[in-house]
Amino acid sequence: MESDEIVISGIAGRYPKCDSFNQFKDALLRGENLVTEDDSRFSVGLLDTPRRAGKINNIECFDADFFGVTSRQANAMDPRHRLIIETVFEAIVDSGFNPKELRGSKTGVYVGLGYLDTQEHSEEDEGTNGYKLVGASLALIANRTSFFFDFHGPSYAMDSACSSSLYAFTAAIKAMEHGEIDSAIVSAVALVLNPYETKECNLLNLLAKDGLCKVFSRNRDGFVRSEGAVTILLQKKSVCRRLYATVLGADMNCDGFKPEGITVPSSQSQFDLIRSIFETKHLDIRDVCYVELHGTGTLIGDHTECKSINDAFCSDRKDTLLIGSVKSNMGHGEMSAGLCGISKVLIAMETGIIPANLHCDDIDLSLPGIDNGKLKVVSKNKTWDGGIASVNSFGFGGSNAHIVLRYNPKQIIKSNLINNRLVMVSGRTEEAVQYYINEIKAISNDAEALTLIDAVHKFNIDGHTYRGYVVLGEVYKERIQRFENKKRPVWFIYSGMGSQWTGMARDLMKIDVFKQTFTKCHNALKPYHVDLFKIIFSDDPMVLENVINCFSIITAVQVALTDVLKSIGIEADGFGGHSLGET
Structure with a gap:
């Protein structure tokens, strides 16, 4: 049933140089390179590592009191914990829900992330205070979210390297499809805090020497390490208030044994996964108009992925399939990379523009699919004509994930002037x-x-x-x-004669609750030849010179106003009245 479709209803994130999803949108549409050279993490070039990386702003900032975290806990907490719980709150609000509305719900929390650098420090005796274990726990990064928001679904973190976030996304989708949960929080986070991790990547020849992620280029020589923290809220279409995209399918697999080695990607496994999703969900693969690739900018990675995408999508396709990778704009978000890719797709769906890939002036025309014109890299902002998009991801240990999204065709309702x-x-x-x-x-x-x-x-x-x-x-x-957090008593004061005027409360008839109660009063007085509608809509000031008309309209208006206040949750602690208002 369409009402049971799973949709993305909220999103929030921290991206390099961007403090929100909207800032990220603006940066991508401007074609801004979000990778920077500075010493905000460690000294530039330390351990002979590349000088550039994508970095989130202000990771040291956290409103601990708001999230019920003591200062000692906050100081011992890995910044990834802090980023996740912040973006979860923002994603819920972005969906149009107050977090209170989801408390006690069967909401699952699925977090993609890897090794926490602070675990190393927590194992040192110096400064041990009992909070480090909690603050550096992989499990608690999900459990803390469930605790604070009172979610009662499954809550765990998973690590499949660079496909972690789409593994988490897929796990959430499957749980919702099987009826295990009603909604899901999917989060992922990656930070570049440890220069030794960067050195390891460099020794494996994974990193671009110039700090540019030249995906699909003949000059590609690796990726740039980057940071990201993204949270997505998944809900059923029947209950959502905002709809970014509908999830048509999501699945994952693993390469298994490969003679080439564990870190070499498999185009066959990626092909099998993609075809399986479209066959299982009865989708026409030719309806896909854009694929957001993992696109790391490595020689073998781009070649393998282009082959799998070309084989899976283009064997029976007449038109060109557009492709791209957000890593060209922000670097490789590692465990958060998949959700960063989804962010880019949602931006395209929301704005009607697919953001351009950067650093691809010299496209490698030998890449499968590009060599025959079946695949085309979006090298400048391209109009989005709607339809279906896919997001592909794979981890360096062979864990593959793929999701299929359909854009929301509903037009945004706008008004030239919303008055009052x-x-x-x-x-x-x-x-x-x-x-x-x-x-x-x-x-x-x-x-x-x-x-x-x-x-x-x-x-x-x-x-x-x-x-x-x-x-x-x-x-x-x-x-x-x-606002002083003190509940002040609310009193309803009812007026008497002298509070009436011609046309009184006429505009309040636009409020359904007011009109319904007023109509009840009108029907009650009609047998006594009192026409409340005639009184309220009359422009003749002499109508209110009649005492019966005056008494009746004052009473009806105040009774209707009382029901309006009750309908928005305002209850009286006491009542007072003057003259007619005493009754």
Whole structure:
């Protein structure tokens, strides 16, 4: 059933030089090279390693108090733990859900990652404080997410090297397909903190000497190590509020024994995996219009993968298949690489533009599929015409993964002017709320986006001590204030004679709850020859000179307003009234 389709409904991430998915989108569409040369991790060129890498901003920053982590725990916590829990929160909010709405749910947490550098330090006696084991645990990087958000599905981390994130994605999809869970968090993270790991890669001739990932180029000589932290929320289509893409298929396999050695990729295994997905899911492989390749920029890796993609997709294809790899833009995100690839595909689906590959001016025309024109590298921004896209990934030990995504064809509903539209937000700081308000102003004509923001802030977010609102329209207003975490009593005060005016509450008839209650009052008074609709829509000031009309309209409006307040969760702690309002 279509309503049971699994969809990507939320995404958040940290990418090199980019603090969010939207910043990453802008950088890719600008064609920006996100690999940099600096000493923010270790000295440039240390141990004779390449001088460039892709690096996330501000990995030392973490709002420990918000996530219920003590300062001692936070100081002993691997930064990967911190990045995951931050991006999980942001991905849930991005989906239009308040995290409170998912508490207690059968949500699984699947994290792709590898060895944590801080494990080495936790094994040293100096500075041992009882928190290092917890802060450097592979298991707890997933379990901490389940604990904080109160998720009750499976929760574990997995390592299949560079395909880790798509292995995690596939495990989540299979669990949802089998009915084991209702929704899933899929996360992955990789950091370049250890120069000895970089040296190992360099000794294996995996790294590009110039720090450029020249995927598909004749001059390719390896990849550039890079960082990434990405989280995706998977939900059923029937319950999602945002739909980035529908997951049509996902699977994984392994090369098994190969005479060439364990680290040599197998085009046959990748071919078998791809064909198996399309046959099992009854999909027409010719409908795929773009494939995001693993694309490491190594001589054998690119050749092997192009062969498997060409053999799997192009044997019965008349048109050219577009291909690319985000590693040309940001380097190799290693354990996060698969989700970084998905990020690029979602950007193409959202914007209608496939971002260009970088550093491919001299494309290797001997690569399978490129040699006969069946495959074409997207070397400049290309219009996305919709359809199906695939993402391919393989680990250096032979673990392959492949997923198939269908774009969401629904058009975004926009309005030239949304007048008197109230949008409320909250945050940890005044600056955070102001940032949110600025974002709202930028999308003020996007009715659907504003609806998602409303849904997130329908319930209080614990720890958000600043509140703000903006009124969009011809008369713009905004306000931010600190919220004192004290529950003040709410009193409903009902007025009496003298509070009426011609046309009173007429605009409130646009609110369904108000109109329904007002109609009930009208029907109750109709046998007594009192027509509330005639009173409220009359422009004649003499209508309210009639005492019965006046009493009736004041009462009906206040009863209807009471129901409106109740419908949005505002209950009275006490009641007060004057004159007619006392009754």
